[in-house]
Amino acid sequence: MTVTEFTPIASTVGGMLIGVAAVLMLALNGRIAGISGIVGRLLPPYSGAEPSGALAFVLGLLAAPLVYAAVAGTSFSQTVSGDVALMAVSGLLVGFGTALGGGCTSGHGVCGIARLSPRSVVATATFMATGFITVFVMRHVIGG
């Protein structure tokens, strides 16, 4: 496993930028900036909830690493597992779970908590808890 540096300032600034984007979405479109929901609007079965706006937002998301590289002068550095089976199972669970539970880290974790929605508070506590348990089991029970 990779040790990562504690980055309180960059993380706060980045978090605030996420917040500004979320406020912008509500102010202009009247919508919650939940990424699982926005991506879901691009997929069947279609419910007629504005796929063009969702597509534009996703294009912005996709442009972010390119803009980041242009400004920072170096491409974004990340460590992603190359284990195909693990990534496939993980992706399936994330997609299925967020669609079933009506939100992810952004929709429940940021926008929902900011609205003081009891559903979102409970959902966030739940996915945080199973996330902690999963990493504990993976790193300290099975692996090591």
Added chain:
Amino acid sequence: MRQAVNVLAGLMFGLGLLISGMANPAKVQNFLDLAGTFDPSLIFVMAGAVVVTFIGYRLVLRRTRPMLAERFHLPAAKDIDARLLGGAALFGVGWGLSGFCPGPAVTSLPLLTKGTLVFVPAMLGGIVLARLVNRESAPRVLASSE
């Protein structure tokens, strides 16, 4: 105009994910690793995002309607039911396994990492699957006058 603003919001959101470190799965997994290489940075991401959103939403919701749309589309669901809990629980397991949640995974696509290229299609498949399940099991609306 409308779509330009959506692109801009997506871009800002994505840059926020990158700058904050949220788009680095190793950092997310270290945040979730309380017993090991714990990295508390993500608490700061959450705090920064929630505080700005909390204040901003209150200001915005004083308006009667959004600037570029007819009305606000706020989630109406109130019930804390099995779907919410089960869905969130499964999501957390998937999040822990890879360190990816939907936003960071999508933003990472142009970086063309093998893991991301496997994760995103699987995630899209999971979303479609859940909706099909949801539709099958949803209480059917009895024939209404139409």
